[in-house]
Amino acid sequence: xxxxxxxxxxxxxxxxxxxxxxxxxxxxxxxxxxxxxxxxxxxxxxxxxxxxxxxxxxxxxxxxxxxxxxxxxxxxxxxxxxxxxxxxxxxxxxxxxxxxxxx
Amino acid sequence: xxxxxxxxxxxxxxxxxxxxxxxxxxxxxxxxxxxxxxxxxxxxxxxxxxxxxxxxxxxxxxxxxxxxxxxxxxxxxxxxxxxxxxxxxxxxxxxxxxxxxxxxxxxxxxxxxxxxxxxxxxxxxxxxxxxxxxxxxxxxxxxxxxxxxxxxxxxxxxxxxxxxxxxxxxxxxxxxxxxxxxxxxxxxxxxxxxxxxxxxxxxxxxxxxxxxxxxxxxxxxxxxxxxxxxxxxxxxxxxxxxxxxxxxxxxxxxxxxxxxxxxxxxxxxxxxxxxxxxxxxxxxxxxxxxxxxxxxxxxxxxxxxxxxxxxxxxxxxxxxxxxxxxxxxxxxxxxxxxxxxxxxxxxxxxxxxxxxxxxxxxxxxxxxxxxxxxxxxxxxxxxxxxxxxxxxxxxxxxxxxxxxxxxxxxxxxxxxxxxxxxxxxxxxxxxxxxxxxxxxxxxxxxxxxxxxxxxxxxxxxxxxxxxxxxxxxxxxxxxxxxxxxxxxxxxxxxxxxxxxxxxx
Numbered sequence: 026x027x028x029x030x031x032x033x034x035x036x037x038x039x040x041x042x043x044x045x046x047x048x049x050x051x052x053x054x055x056x057x058x059x060x061x062x063x064x065x066x067x068x069x070x071x072x073x074x075x076x077x078x079x080x081x082x083x084x085x086x087x088x089x090x091x092x093x094x095x096x097x098x099x100x101x102x103x104x105x106x107x108x109x110x111x112x113x114x115x116x117x118x119x120x121x122x123x124x125x126x127x128x
Numbered sequence: 129x130x131x132x133x134x135x136x137x138x139x140x141x142x143x144x145x146x147x148x149x150x151x152x153x154x155x156x157x158x159x160x161x162x163x164x165x166x167x168x169x170x171x172x173x174x175x176x177x178x179x180x181x182x183x184x185x186x187x188x189x190x191x192x193x194x195x196x197x198x199x200x201x202x203x204x205x206x207x208x209x210x211x212x213x214x215x216x217x218x219x220x221x222x223x224x225x226x227x228x229x230x231x232x233x234x235x236x237x238x239x240x241x242x243x244x245x246x247x248x249x250x251x252x253x254x255x256x257x258x259x260x261x262x263x264x265x266x267x268x269x270x271x272x273x274x275x276x277x278x279x280x281x282x283x284x285x286x287x288x289x290x291x292x293x294x295x296x297x298x299x300x301x302x303x304x305x306x307x308x309x310x311x312x313x314x315x316x317x318x319x320x321x322x323x324x325x326x327x328x329x330x331x332x333x334x335x336x337x338x339x340x341x342x343x344x345x346x347x348x349x350x351x352x353x354x355x356x357x358x359x360x361x362x363x364x365x366x367x368x369x370x371x372x373x374x375x376x377x378x379x380x381x382x383x384x385x386x387x388x389x390x391x392x393x394x395x396x397x398x399x400x401x402x403x404x405x406x407x408x409x410x411x412x413x414x415x416x417x418x419x420x421x422x423x424x425x426x427x428x429x430x431x432x433x434x435x436x437x438x439x440x441x442x443x444x445x446x447x448x449x450x451x452x453x454x455x456x457x458x459x460x461x462x463x464x465x466x467x468x469x470x471x472x473x474x475x476x477x478x479x480x481x482x483x484x485x486x487x488x489x490x491x492x493x494x495x496x497x498x499x500x501x502x503x504x505x506x507x508x509x510x511x512x513x514x515x516x517x518x519x520x521x522x523x524x525x526x527x528x529x530x531x532x533x534x535x536x537x538x539x540x541x542x543x544x545x546x547x548x549x550x551x552x553x554x555x556x557x558x559x560x561x562x563x564x565x566x567x568x569x570x571x572x573x574x575x576x577x578x579x580x581x582x583x584x585x586x587x588x589x590x591x592x593x594x595x596x597x598x599x600x601x602x603x604x605x606x607x608x609x610x611x612x613x614x615x616x617x618x619x620x621x622x623x624x625x626x627x628x629x630x631x632x
Binding site: 045052058061065068069072075076079080089090093096097100103104107108111112114115118119124125 | 255258259262265266269270273276277278281282284285286288289292293295296299300302303304306307312
């Protein structure tokens with residue numbers, strides 16, 4: 026068990042889990058929308074690390090998860106861009122930078 | 129066979145055309161192209177019914193690196209449903225959108241939404257489904273934000289955050305499944321799971337694997353993560369907080385598309401995943417949990433709908449309630465091959481289709497009523513029964529299906545689910561179905577009470593164009609008509625599915 030844990034690919038997977046956890050905590054705990062977006066990006070990077078690290082566990086480089094991660098990065102960039110546009114427009118219209126808490 | 133990529137590429141091309149063409153042409157072009165896409169959808173359904181499930185590898189590249197589109201009965205049925213809902217919504221938008229700024233953004237997003245929906249229904253592997261879900265979420269968020277007001281933008285932001293969190297949870301689940309099984313194609317996964325067999329899975333679960341990710345535990349964690357992500361995107365109680373502001377505050381055709389189709393896509397994905405993983409990897413406890421959350425959604429959504437003061441918010445909470453019924457599929461389908469499972473399959477899919485048609489009709493009719501009265505409040509509907517009876521009738525027809533009164537499709541679907549609950553011995557869900565029906569009746573009749581009351585004489589109602597009212601009437605009548613002739617469509621949906629004996 027200890028040998029497999031300290032394998033370099035497994036290290037990436039564990040780091041991915043750590044980043045996911047940090048990102049999730051930040052996403053849920055912070056109220057400012059920019060911080061939530063940053064936390065989402067950290068969580069995204071963590072999930073990509075997880076995807077690559079798990080799949081390469083002792084099998085050598087595997088092109089399929091790397092292609093998946095490339096697609097995921099593109100999707101994350103597009104989502105972040107949309108979130109920023111909506112946030113900017115909303116901040117200009119309402120003056121707030123956190124979502125109302127009534128829901 | 130080359131109709132399958134046309135169903136995805138066609139709407140994408142229409143989206144590009146909508147960006148490039150002058151504003152005045154976009155609406156009529158959209159209606160024409162919507163008719164063409166609907167015709168293609170019906171042709172695909174004809175091919176599937178006649179020749180069995182169809183597959184198409186895009187560009188000739190085979191899986192796992194290539195993208196395969198697969199259409200069995202269920203997928204073809206959902207494609208036809210998307211066309212049946214999107215066409216009246218396109219008509220409603222072409223005639224009803226007044227603001228040039230809104231119209232500029234609406235049509236490209238509408239076509240991206242339709243392309244994403246078709247991409248999801250026709251996908252054959254989990255990562256393709258992820259991409260489709262993301263495209264769907266981004267297009268839907270854009271459509272919600274179109275109104276431009278502070279409330280609409282806040283609702284869009286909330287929706288986007290929920291959708292992003294759900295997508296990430298789903299993606300991590302996909303990563304775990306790939307690590308466990310080595311493939312993401314649904315056909316491959318079911319084949320690998322069948323090869324290992326229930327005995328092999330039990331042995332792997334029991335054996336002590338030294339530092340090894342054995343497939344059973346990993347798959348369970350992946351299933352849990354993907355379920356949470358998909359529940360967030362389909363707005364099941366208690367993760368439904370983003371839905372009422374988003375659906376209640378958007379333009380009428382947008383609300384119709386969102387409630388009818390967009391929230392059904394993650395549910396479709398969950399059903400596909402459930403069927404692929406099979407009865408040995410999907411714990412019965414999880415099925416019961418989903419059913420319990422669905423029951424809570426039915427009662428909570430109905431209760432909240434009863435207390436709303438705005439018409440579109442009432443309809444939005446009604447969506448929260450009706451989605452709960454669809455989650456009764458999971459506990460009722462627990463033993464495939466039995467009569468209860470077949471009834472659960474038929475009932476859930478018919479309810480999905482009936483709700484899509486009825487809810488879209490209801491949102492379009494509500495939009496017409498709000499336009500006619502000039503106020504979003506239910507109490508201001510006083511006297512409208514005399515001046516705008518057609519809009520009110522469309523609302524009523526849709527309401528009949530939502531309540532589950534015969535002979536609507538809603539009634540037939542709930543009847544099938546009742547029979548499934550009786551056949552499988554899970555009598556708890558009978559109470560949910562009946563109690564939920566009573567609550568639906570209560571809030572639909574609340575609207576009618578206000579509409580039929582005669583108040584102070586008022587005859588200044590705006591009159592929506594006839595096309596808007598016809599679009600709503602068409603959808604409402606479709607949900608009733610489907611109930612009269614439900615057997616044949618149900619048989620079509622079963623083509624190539626597990627209840628017809630094929631491999632999942």
